[in-house]
Amino acid sequence: MRFYSVQAYRAAKYVDAVSGTGNSFAAGTDSNMTSGMIAIHSDSNNQLILAFSRFGTNYNELQIRFSDDGLNWPDDATNGGLQEGKLFHIDEDSILEDYRLASFEGGLIMAHSWYADTAVNDNSVAVSFLGGYSNVEYQPVFENRTENPSNKTNFRVTYLPIERLSDCSDFTRTGTGTETLFSGFTKLVPSGVAGGDITLDRVQTTYQNEGLTLRGVVQVVDDSSGSSPLFIESIIKINPNLYSVSLEFFEDRIEVNGASITFDCTLKVEFIVEHTENKFNFYYRHHQNDNLRKFTTGYSNATASSGTSALNETQVRIRTNIVTAEFRIYQFFISDIYARSTRITGKQTIGRRYPITGKSNYVHDGVLISASGGPSYYGDSFNIKPTSQNDKSNLIYAVSPSPRVQWRSSAVTSGSISAMRIPFQLSSAVYR
Numbered sequence: 001m002r003f004y005s006v007q008a009y010r011a012a013k014y015v016d017a018v019s020g021t022g023n024s025f026a027a028g029t030d031s032n033m034t035s036g037m038i039a040i041h042s043d044s045n046n047q048l049i050l051a052f053s054r055f056g057t058n059y060n061e062l063q064i065r066f067s068d069d070g071l072n073w074p075d076d077a078t079n080g081g082l083q084e085g086k087l088f089h090i091d092e093d094s095i096l097e098d099y100r101l102a103s104f105e106g107g108l109i110m111a112h113s114w115y116a117d118t119a120v121n122d123n124s125v126a127v128s129f130l131g132g133y134s135n136v137e138y139q140p141v142f143e144n145r146t147e148n149p150s151n152k153t154n155f156r157v158t159y160l161p162i163e164r165l166s167d168c169s170d171f172t173r174t175g176t177g178t179e180t181l182f183s184g185f186t187k188l189v190p191s192g193v194a195g196g197d198i199t200l201d202r203v204q205t206t207y208q209n210e211g212l213t214l215r216g217v218v219q220v221v222d223d224s225s226g227s228s229p230l231f232i233e234s235i236i237k238i239n240p241n242l243y244s245v246s247l248e249f250f251e252d253r254i255e256v257n258g259a260s261i262t263f264d265c266t267l268k269v270e271f272i273v274e275h276t277e278n279k280f281n282f283y284y285r286h287h288q289n290d291n292l293r294k295f296t297t298g299y300s301n302a303t304a305s306s307g308t309s310a311l312n313e314t315q316v317r318i319r320t321n322i323v324t325a326e327f328r329i330y331q332f333f334i335s336d337i338y339a340r341s342t343r344i345t346g347k348q349t350i351g352r353r354y355p356i357t358g359k360s361n362y363v364h365d366g367v368l369i370s371a372s373g374g375p376s377y378y379g380d381s382f383n384i385k386p387t388s389q390n391d392k393s394n395l396i397y398a399v400s401p402s403p404r405v406q407w408r409s410s411a412v413t414s415g416s417i418s419a420m421r422i423p424f425q426l427s428s429a430v431y432r
Helices: 006-012
Strands: 036-042 048-054 062-067 095-104 107-115 125-131 157-159 172-174 178-182 185-189 199-204 211-222 230-238 241-249 253-256 259-262 269-276 279-286 296-303 314-320 326-337 361-364 367-369
Touching (some): 036 095, 048 095, 211 230, 230 269
Antiparallel strands (some): 036 048, 172 199, 178 185, 185 326, 199 314, 230 314, 253 259, 279 296
């Protein structure tokens, strides 16, 4: 490495340790990570994004942290403790490897390989799209923490189809239906006989949760003429109360706690459920890799179902009927929210930096902006005086006394200025 000045050398030798309490990647007597993988990247907001993973039994997860200055790496919701967030965790013995990060359409793109413990199509090459422009913003984990991506919803379960859901340690399966792993999705097919359904449960008993956030991409290939939907349920237990949000995906509609939304689910459907105690939000869209992930709001601050149920713990359930049908699951993510209040209306990114000159950021409906002369902030307002070479004020002599400055209508773009006739109507009652 070559340095051209003392200042450059001094800057290059500076080292800042990224650490935090409850470091789940610590190993050895010195509490340092002894083996693993690290990648770092600067996104379109000029923010540093650090991804890291430790290799070893029960540590096959990929975590992420953010920093605005390279010195402070908030771990409010991404450390190894209560709010442990994982960029990827599917199973204790499966992991993403050899990853590299780059900016793409307001988010990140990650090229990687993977190792899947129970599948045969591992050690392959894939590309994952993380984040991007969207009209939906995830709920904060803590209402009273500073605005930072580390305080946004962090998924504890992140399923990608590198192996079957039933082979993931996060889920418990019952039923004799068939689950088959294909390239890019896992297929669920109930057998059509007694006990031939498929039920996948993920139960959270460690903490008393107040909220769940679900995000997934599913597809209904065959719902047996509308008699056999795919069920996805979010259940929250706050003793002695039980609150639930139930989604039913048919070929031509989505039913949310029994209320129907007409939608073509034979195409891939991306959905988000934000569930906090007895309130929930529901968003949906057709899953396409377009520039703007624009969701339709199905329900906002709606009331969840309550009452008794055979499901007596905070949990997420994916299930089918026994009637023969076919469904595909492309992605599925679960976040446990412990400290969020019962407010479910969301939180805007007031104070988020817009990018430096030369980089752009999403504003609304596909509109991008770039700061000129330094970064700005979302929520700032400016009064800009409109200017025109043919302003109306040129009609007033005191404003524009020069006879060489003429006024013309903005609709007239060329040619001579025709004489103008301004008629006055004089009332006979006043003027005689």
